[in-house]
Amino acid sequence: MTAALSEEAIGRLAFAAHTIRPDWPTTSVVSWLLDNPLPGRTEQDVTVALLWLAADPRTKTPARLAYDGPWWRAVARGHAAEPRARVDRSRLCSTCSLPEEECRRRWPDDHAYVTAEEHQAAVADTDPLIRALQVRDLKRLVATFGRIPKP
Numbered sequence: 001m002t003a004a005l006s007e008e009a010i011g012r013l014a015f016a017a018h019t020i021r022p023d024w025p026t027t028s029v030v031s032w033l034l035d036n037p038l039p040g041r042t043e044q045d046v047t048v049a050l051l052w053l054a055a056d057p058r059t060k061t062p063a064r065l066a067y068d069g070p071w072w073r074a075v076a077r078g079h080a081a082e083p084r085a086r087v088d089r090s091r092l093c094s095t096c097s098l099p100e101e102e103c104r105r106r107w108p109d110d111h112a113y114v115t116a117e118e119h120q121a122a123v124a125d126t127d128p129l130i131r132a133l134q135v136r137d138l139k140r141l142v143a144t145f146g147r148i149p150k151p
């Protein structure tokens with residue numbers, strides 16, 4: 001699996017497709033690419049396939065990218081001898097398990113991108129402090145309010 005395209009890359013691709021196919025509004029191509037992340041495809045792959053489709057008079061919309069066809073075989077022919085890029089699992093987000101770029105693109109308002117290693121380090125750093133605060137706060141609460149009444 002390869003990282004989905006950045007918004008910047010999607011914008012450039014949509015503009016390129018619109019330049020070749022003025023009947024494909026840039027916003028429609030952007031919208032389609034955002035809704036269809038095409039897992040396993042690199043920016044280079046999507047560029048070749050999308051522009052192949054844009055240049056094909058029988059293609060009505062970029063939605064054919066979702067299907068196998070000669071547009072993807074044109075990509076495969078381009079780098080048949082290249083080894084597939086391997087995903088470094090230690091660089092995946094500890095919350096959503098996506099690569100950094102895709103995590104930041106998909107979840108900007110949901111959570112921060114933090115690797116499992118960084119998460120472990122942060123927990124190790126803060127745990128003693130949090131525990132100390134909790135014990136101190138609990139002692140203060142007990143001193144102030146006594147026992148917690150049963151409902």
Ligand SMILES: [Zn+2]
Pocket residue numbers: 093094095096097098103104107111112113114
């Ligand atoms: Zn994430």
